[in-house]
Amino acid sequence: MEELDKRAIICVDDEAIILLSLKQELKTHFRDKFLVETALNADVAFKVIEKLEKSGFKIIIIISDWLMPGMRGDEFLIKINEKYPEIIEILITGQADEQSIKNLIEKINLQHVIRKPWYPNEIINIIEKLLSKVVE
């Protein structure tokens, strides 16, 4: 496996079924292009990032839920943005609090908000687009 291919996507959600679905979906689509890792909350996510980096992985995308026990999604993404500005952030939420989303978009240049339930290929398409931009 080439070093360049050692890329990872991290999914953060407090609902296990979401994490499992997401991982399956991403793994099925991207196969060995990415390592897909999951975390039930922000704290675990930070640990996963740390481990992956140690193992020489580059984290390209973080997909995070909005409402989570402990650190909330928006707060988590702001911190990630501060620490790893190159990581692309995608917010996935079941709640439509437009004002909060607007605020977050302004704050961390968030461009991708996926609302639950997402359509088939919705996430895949977004990621594909993002990846093509990165390649360019």
Add this chain to the structure above:
Amino acid sequence: MISKITKYSIFFIFCLNFFAFSEEKIIISGIYNFSPLVFYEKGEAKGLFVDILNYIAKKENWKVQYKFGTWAECYENLQNNEIQILPCIAYSDERAKIFDFTNEYLFLDWGLIYRKKGSEISNIFELSNKKISALKGSIYTKDLKNILEQFGINATIIEKSEYKEVLDSISKGETEAGVCTNVYGSILESDYAVERTEIIFAPTKIRFAVKKDTNSELLTTLDKYFASLKHNQNSIYYEKYREWLEIKTTSKIYQWLTWAFIVLLIVSLILSIFVLMLRLIVKQRTKALAEANKFLKESEQKFRDTFEQAAVGLAHVGIDGKWLRVNQKLCDIVGYSKEELLKLTFQDITYKDDLEIDLEFVNKMLQDEIETYTLEKRYIRKDRSIVWINLTVSMTFDDTNKRYFIAVIEDISDRKKAEFEIKELNEDLEEKVIERTSELEITNEELEATNEELIASNEELIFTNDSLEKTLKELKETQEYLIESEKMVALGQLIAGIAHEINTPLGAIISSNNNQNIVLNDVINKLSNIFLYITDKQKTIFFDLLEKSLKIKYNFSETNWEYKNILIEKLDSFNIKNSMIIADNICDIGIEFDVETYLPLFENKYGEEIIQLIYEIVSSKKANKIIEEASNKAKKVIDALKIYLYKDLKENKIEYDVVSGMETVLTLFYNKTKHGVEVIRNFNTVKKILCYPDKINQVWINIINNALQAMDYKGTLEINIYEKDSHVFVEISNNGQVISNDIKDKIFQPFFTTKKQGEGTGLGLNIVKRVVDEHNGDIEFNSTKEKTTFKVIL
């Protein structure tokens, strides 16, 4: 032995007695100046009585000590036991009450009045209005006072303590007369400018005296001696008598004169007593007459006063009707003067209508048919006005046996006036009754009319009532609607959270379903291809692992990084590409620890593909599981919503389990509570209650909603459900903001809210209260710093 001692004792006592008798007995005697019987001269007691006492004392072996004083002092000393004996004291019954006297007397004395030399006082009546000096406490002084009183003679007695002073005051003109005794006077009189009058009185026997009930032995001894001394003409008594008194009575003629005088004295005494008695009788009779006279006068006066001052009119009237005697009151009643009235007859002043009946009575009385009569009639006053009177008449006889009437006339104008007024009032009342009756008849007609109106308005009221009932029904419906709309408001607030709760499983379902479709197609293709190339061993391992994998129970767990790393290293040692992905797949399949089984796969080609294939098959199964779980989750929320939105259209209450109801409500709130609110459930199994479940759920929702808002969705929400005394208790507590005292009374009022406009309807707790009331339950709340609790009792 004993008798011997007794004998000696008796002898001894006898000796003592003998000794005592042989000793001098001391007797203290009073002495005062009453020469020549007793007197004190140059420190020595002298006189007839002293000589006799000394004589007896010598015989009896007494020692007499004399204590000098005035007569009054001696008298007092004897009373106070200062002296044992007083010689020379006149006997009187009064004194006998406090003193005991000797039976025998040694001298006879009497009182006599002295006048100033040249004065004309010669009989007792001439003492009238005179000043008389006399010895204080002397028996003569007392006697004189009695005599003067008996004779009604008014004189002033000036008391002195010595006879010398008595005579001195006469000679100095201080008094006009004085009392002295015959014997002492004869000694003193030559020293003063006084002379004897013929007034003598109170012959007295001079004796010895001791205090009553004391020294009786002494008295007995003295009497014994006196008797024998008086009996023997040659005794020391007569010797001393002559010696002390013969200054004046040297001859026997004088002695005779003395006796003659005594006889005279007694005769005059008897005479004076006789005179005295006569005077007394006269005085008494005069007094009785005077009293009778006075009584008559008083009676006459009383009668006159009674007649004159009586509060009623009184009159004596002749049988011809002439006023004979009238009193002032009568004059006042009829307004005539006494003189004017006495010239008239009663007929003259009687009101003509009343005269006839009065005369009838008079005739009857004159014919002895009646003894008395009473009549109310009118008099014409002098000023021609009429006065009503009550007349009572009786008849009597005068001195000359002439008949006349006694009339009592009482003014009754006031009473008559009052009677008249009452009569008038009565008549007036009767008129008024008639008047009122007719008025009442009118009123009655009016009332009947009003009644009809009332019936009409009652009908109107019934109509109004109907419409009110209708309105009430409408209001009730409105209330129902309000509850319903409140429910919708709560739902609106919850809907965002509920959407999330549904969107999340939906997301998982859609994603998994799509994935499953892709995977299944892929798996079928791969299976047919790969089985053409892989070894039999690999085939065996494939089925082995697949069988194991499918048996693994779906369980989400975090990645075991340590083991994953070890696995990656092992795979790397086989020079396997994509060790990372393969390790991840192995972990996802859940067979990571079964290294010995799956490692041989990589001895040949297609090991990675075989693992991928197993992963996909397992994924497909997992997707199914996710869909199932997500569907259940979504169903639970939908169910809760369904329960919440359910409206029982039936009127009847149904059985409801508070615990499961509460769980449903908490499901709806799950999204609001899961981040930051610790929900403590203390749920006990409780009996099912009959209620309208949708309404009761609304109660829980409203209370919990308020609780969460009060603690800003952070803190502890504690819910206790328990059964006590066959009631179900639900306590919902939060540790948020306190309900301040000033709004405690208002929180159940409709449209009261502390929330910003638009955030709350202000109906939440009001609905809670109404629903609880509707279920005959009770709601209480208590708010402290620690926590606010709403307690619902059903």
